[in-house]
Amino acid sequence: MLHFHRDFLLVAVLAAAMISFISIPLFGHLSDRFGRKRVYMLGAALTGVYGFAYFNLLDTRAPALVTLAIVLSLIPHDMMYGPQAALIAESFTERLPLQWRVTRLSTVLFDCGRSRPTDRVIVDEPLSLCHADRRVHSRLRDHFAACDGDAQGQHQQEHLR
DSSP states (O other), X not given: OOOOOHHHHHHHHHHXXXXXXXXXXXXXXXXHHHOHHHHHHHHHHHHHHHHHHHHHHHHTOOHHHHHHHHHHHHHHHXXXXXXXXXXXXXXXXXXXXXXXXXXXXXXHHHTTTOOOTTOOOOBOSOOOHHHHHHHHHHHHHHHHHHHHTOSSSHHHHHHHO
């Protein structure tokens, strides 16, 4: 136990969070410039190394060094957190297409709230994440426009053809 007052630790964590407010966007920008994987891996390596320094600084029990340890502890974390969203999103590009097969979803989307298992539409074409929204969105938009004008269930019969 370090036996520091709660307010002391709260101020140290608050100072670290204020630095993170700047360092997260900074490391995101640096990942644009130098590569996401490179910045992320550097942050992961520094996080592993800093763990040893962190506990050594805490063991000194000197308030200035403990504050320094806490404030600096989020910087390696921010090196990973800044580019993380873009790194994950870029991992799913057209190089690795995701195959979609729409079956049960069409019953929910295409029958205007009247669920019947015979009203399934099967789309067999593979869609990548990049093109899925464009292809499906225009179909859904046209379909929901038709559903709004459906008075006597005539639209339902079109699905059965």
